Amino acid sequence: xxxxxxxxxxxxxxxxxxxxxxxxxxxxxxxxxxxxxxxxxxxxxxxxxxxxxxxxxxxxxxxxxxxxxxxxxxxxxxxxxxxxxxxxxxxxxxxxxxxxxxxxxxxxxxxxxxxxxxxxxxxxxxxxxxxxxxxxxxxxxxxxxxxxxxxxxxxxxxxxxxxxxxxxxxxxxxxxxxxxxxxxxxxxxxxxxxxxxxxxxxxxxxxxxxxxxxxxxxxxxxxxxxxxx
Numbered sequence: 001x002x003x004x005x006x007x008x009x010x011x012x013x014x015x016x017x018x019x020x021x022x023x024x025x026x027x028x029x030x031x032x033x034x035x036x037x038x039x040x041x042x043x044x045x046x047x048x049x050x051x052x053x054x055x056x057x058x059x060x061x062x063x064x065x066x067x068x069x070x071x072x073x074x075x076x077x078x079x080x081x082x083x084x085x086x087x088x089x090x091x092x093x094x095x096x097x098x099x100x101x102x103x104x105x106x107x108x109x110x111x112x113x114x115x116x117x118x119x120x121x122x123x124x125x126x127x128x129x130x131x132x133x134x135x136x137x138x139x140x141x142x143x144x145x146x147x148x149x150x151x152x153x154x155x156x157x158x159x160x161x162x163x164x165x166x167x168x169x170x171x172x173x174x175x176x177x178x179x180x181x182x183x184x185x186x187x188x189x190x191x192x193x194x195x196x197x198x199x200x201x202x203x204x205x206x207x208x209x210x211x212x213x214x215x216x217x218x219x220x221x222x223x224x225x226x227x228x229x
Contacts, residue, residue, distance in 0.1 A: 003165035005080035005226075007073060008182055010087045012171020012196060013215040016067045017092055019060065040148040043114075043141065048130050054142040055127040057108055061090050062125045069170070069215035070096035072223060079226070080166070085157045087172060087179050089144055102160070104153050104179050110143035117143070117152075154178050161185040168222065170195045171215045193222055 011019070036042045037053040074097035076082050083100045084093055089108040093101045113119035113134035120143055121134065132140040145151050157179070161167065167186045173196070174180040183204065186192060192208035194200060195218030204210075209225065211218045 002079065002081045004163050005076060005082045005166045005168065006160050006164040006186075007082065007084045007168040007170065008086075008161075008172065008179070009073075009084060009093070009170045010172025010179075013067075013069050014064075014088050014090055014092055015171070016069060016214060016216055017064045017090075019064055019088075019090060019092075034147070038144075038146050040146050043146065047139065047141070050142070051128050051130060054108065054144065057089075058125045058127070061108055064090065064092065066092040066096035067216055069219040070098070072216075072219035074098045076223065076226070083160050085160060085179075085182065087176065102153055102156055104145065104151055104157060106142070106144035108142070108144070111140045112143040114139045114141040151178055157182055158185050162187065164190050166191050166193070166226070168193045168195070169200075170218065172196070173198065174200050193225065195219065195222060 032053060036046070037050055043050050070092050073082065073084065073093070077099065082098065083102070084098050085102045085104060086093060087104050089103065089106050091107065091109055109122065109124050111121045111123045111128055113136050115136055115138035119134050119136055121140070128140050128142065134140050161182045162185045164186050167183070167190055169183070169192070174183070183192070192205055193211065194204065194208055195211045195213060195215060197212055197214055211221050213221060
C-alpha cells in the first residue's frame with residue numbers, strides 16, 4: 001500500500017512563480033500594511049481597500065504559472081498517497097495536477113458571505129465590488145482566512161498530519177499559527193523533510209532532514225531522497 005505523504009507548503013513555493021509575499025517586504029504586502037488588508041479589523045475599517053487588494057491579487061494569479069516544484073509534488077502521486085496542506089490562497093497546486101489540496105487560509109478564486117463564511121461562491125478571477133451581494137444579501141467578501149479569524153480547516157489538517165508516514169515542509173518559516181503547530185501532530189518516528197533556504201522559526205525534531213534550497217531545487221532533492229527509501 002502506498003505510504004501517506006503529507007506536505008505542508010507556504011509562500012516560498014509560490015514565490016518562485018512570481019507571487020510576492022509580505023515577509024519579503026518588511027511587513028508590507030504589495031505596499032500595504034498586512035493589518036490593513038489581511039485582518040478582520042482591516043475589513044471592518046475599509047472594505048473597499050481590502051476588496052481592491054484581493055482583486056489585484058486575482059489579476060496577478062491569472063498570469064502566474066505553476067513552477068517545477070508544484071509539478072514535482074504532483075508527480076509524487078505516482079508513488080505515494082499525497083495530500084497537500086497549503087497556507088497559500090492561490091490555485092497553483094491544483095493547476096500543476098495535485099488532486100488533494102487543503103487550503104488552510106482560504107482560496108483567492110472564491111468569495112463568501114460576509115455574514116456566514118460557509119456560503120461560498122466560485123468567482124474565478126473576477127473582481128468583487130462594494131455592493132456585490134452573497135445569496136443571503138450580505139456583502140460578498142474574499143474567501144480568505146484573515147488574521148483574527150478562526151481556521152476552519154485546521155481539524156482536517158491535524159488529522160492528516162497525524163496519519164503521515166512521511167511529512168514534508170516546503171517554503172514556510174513556521175511562524176504563523178496554528179499552521180506552525182501541525183508538526184507537533186506528526187507521529188513519533190515519522191521522517192520529516194524541511195525544504196527552505198532560510199532558518200525555520202521554531203525547533204524541529206533533531207533527526208529531520210533539512211534541505212537548504214529553494215522550492216524548485218529542494219523538491220528535486222526530495223524526490224531523490226524518497227526514491228532511495
